Amino acid sequence: MKKIGYWIGWVGVGFGLLVAPPQLYKIISTGGTADISVWTYTFLCLALFCYLCHAIYIRSKVFITAQVVNLTVNIVIWVYLIMA
Secondary structure (H helix, E strand, O other), X not given: OHHHHHXXXXXXXXXXXXXXXXXXXHHHHHOOOOOOOHHHHHHHHHHHHHHHHHHXXXXXXXXXXXXXXHHHHHHHHHHHHXXX
């Protein structure tokens, strides 16, 4: 049963990758950020940073991976929002 939970965590990482990268692609390809809230991404990045700290604390590879990828992509989006 523990192995199933492990793999479900990695499936969650995969689903997580389906959220922010398409948003980043749309921002880069269209150059438009007008309809996106900078405050939402500010708090999202702070939340992801906290989750990453917790993942490191509990030494969970799946959550460390998920948070590093999500935080990286969302920080890039946040930078685009700030520069717009």
